[in-house]
Amino acid sequence: MSKFLEIGIAAAATLLIAVQSAGAQDAAAGEKLFAKCKACHAVGEGAKNRVGPHLNELMGRTAGTVESYRYSKAMAKAGEEGLVWNDETLKTYLTSPKAMVKGTKMAFSGLKDEGDLANMIAYLSTFSTATESAAEPAAEEAAAPVEAAAADVPEAAVEAAAVAEPAAEGAGAHLKLGRPATEEEIAAWDIDVRADGLGLPDGHGTVAEGEILFDENCASCHGDFGEAVGRWPVLAGGQGTLSDDRPVKTIGSYWPYLSTVFDYTRRAMPFGNARSLSDDDVYALTAYLLYLNDIVTDEEFELSKSNFESVRLPNEANFVDDDRKAEPQYADKAEPCMKDCAEGAAKIIMHAAVLDVTPEAADGDEAPAAGIE
Numbered sequence: 001m002s003k004f005l006e007i008g009i010a011a012a013a014t015l016l017i018a019v020q021s022a023g024a025q026d027a028a029a030g031e032k033l034f035a036k037c038k039a040c041h042a043v044g045e046g047a048k049n050r051v052g053p054h055l056n057e058l059m060g061r062t063a064g065t066v067e068s069y070r071y072s073k074a075m076a077k078a079g080e081e082g083l084v085w086n087d088e089t090l091k092t093y094l095t096s097p098k099a100m101v102k103g104t105k106m107a108f109s110g111l112k113d114e115g116d117l118a119n120m121i122a123y124l125s126t127f128s129t130a131t132e133s134a135a136e137p138a139a140e141e142a143a144a145p146v147e148a149a150a151a152d153v154p155e156a157a158v159e160a161a162a163v164a165e166p167a168a169e170g171a172g173a174h175l176k177l178g179r180p181a182t183e184e185e186i187a188a189w190d191i192d193v194r195a196d197g198l199g200l201p202d203g204h205g206t207v208a209e210g211e212i213l214f215d216e217n218c219a220s221c222h223g224d225f226g227e228a229v230g231r232w233p234v235l236a237g238g239q240g241t242l243s244d245d246r247p248v249k250t251i252g253s254y255w256p257y258l259s260t261v262f263d264y265t266r267r268a269m270p271f272g273n274a275r276s277l278s279d280d281d282v283y284a285l286t287a288y289l290l291y292l293n294d295i296v297t298d299e300e301f302e303l304s305k306s307n308f309e310s311v312r313l314p315n316e317a318n319f320v321d322d323d324r325k326a327e328p329q330y331a332d333k334a335e336p337c338m339k340d341c342a343e344g345a346a347k348i349i350m351h352a353a354v355l356d357v358t359p360e361a362a363d364g365d366e367a368p369a370a371g372i373e
Contacts, residue, residue, distance in 0.1 A: 030123025033116055037108075043127045052106065059128035061085050063101075070333055074103030090121050191266065195257040197309045204304035205284025207291045213281055214288050217270040226250070226292040236292040239314065252293025256319040258311050262286050 034043070040052040047054040053066040064071040064079035071079075078101050083089060093100045094117055096110040111117050193199040215224070223229050226236030238248030247254070251261055266282040268274050277285070287303035290296045290311065303311070329336040 025118045025122035027119065027122040027126050029115075030119035030121070033111075033120050034123055040106075043124070047127075055124055056127045057129065058085050058090075058124050059087075070330065072103055072105045074101050075105070087121055087125075090124070091117050094120060191263075193259045193263040193266075195259050197259065197305070200259075200262070200305045200308055201279040202305055203279035203283045204302055205280050205282070205287055206302045207284075207287045207296065207299045209280075210284035210286070210288025210291070213277075213285050217273075217277075218285070221271060226289070235289060242315070242318075250293065251289055252295060252314060254315050255313055256316045258286065258290075258308065258313055261289060262308075265289075 040050055041055050042048055042050055043055045047056050049066065049069045053069040053071075061084070062079045063083040063085060064076040083101075085093075094111050097104050097106040097108055099110075111120060191199065191201075214222075221229055221232040222235050223232075226234065228234040234248060234250050236250055236252055238250040238253035241248045241253060249255075255261065262282060265285055266275075266277065266279070269285075270276065283303045287296070287301055290303070291299070291301070295311065295313065324330060327336075328334040
């Protein structure tokens with residue numbers, strides 16, 4: 001008998017012993033929990049496959065059957081062996097995905113709280129039109145002989161069957177530590193800026209204002225004109241060197257988007273005193289870095305949220321979208337191309353020569369100021 005058919009029978013038996021009240025399930029609470037799933041899964045109108053398959057019409061769906069999604073071999077096999085998603089199978093899977101389907105691509109460690117499980121399933125059920133009774137014929141058929149035999153089973157045995165096998169000491173324990181983050185705390189960390197400007201704060205700053213800030217906060221490591229001190233990163237120059245053996249990768253020669261400059265400066269600089277700059281300060285410093293790289297030439301230039309998207313870095317066109325999903329092994333689920341492969345085991349034939357990240361003292365080099373000891 002397939003282990004997934006056994007799960008269906010066990011689900012039917014469990015329903016005879018203890019039925020959870022529908023009122024105890026909170027779909028709204030499940031929606032909040034689903035926030036941690038959004039990076040991989042989509043639900044609702046127009047939902048498409050992401051890292052994981054979309055979860056519309058999940059209830060009653062045979063595992064591994066969403067069109068155009070490339071499942072792991074383990075999940076596809078589970079569906080072939082009879083795994084159908086319903087309240088009980090989802091509960092088992094969401095508790096520990098890798099324990100139920102060994103080899104699944106799903107990296108989520110699982111929900112351990114019974115209430116969280118019920119709420120998540122209640123939320124996912126709102127995107128399914130199939131009822132559990134229509135979606136689980138195998139479970140219903142299995143329930144009939146269980147009901148018929150129930151009268152012959154000693155009451156103590158029935159009660160014992162409802163108790164899960166005890167887990168190893170400490171395994172899956174909910175330690176009740178911490179608390180949910182407040183909206184203010186989330187807002188304080190949710191500061192990333194996208195290439196199209198989404199996430200930019202209100203503010204403005206000029207090249208002249210940025211020069212003062214740069215001298216006070218940045219020049220000791222990056223040099224007066226972005227040329228770098230010692231082995232700290234160079235910020236300016238390097239145009240035309242990307243094809244050299246030792247390219248100089250700077251904001252003006254290599255970086256694709258101004259949003260990266262703004263976001264990194266705002267989030268991580270000055271070194272050792274991160275997040276000490278105001279939004280206006282970051283706009284001013286970003287404007288000055290544009291000036292050092294000859295991307296703007298007017299010392300009175302003012303960078304702000306309103307004109308940010310109009311600034312383009314010189315090397316943007318040389319970055320392309322990742323289109324690997326258009327390759328046959330992804331688009332057509334074909335075997336990957338393995339021709340012209342080198343024989344033998346892989347060998348390291350080259351090492352990175354210069355990384356220029358958080359420098360360390362070397363022979364003849366002066367230890368950088370403010371370095372981490």
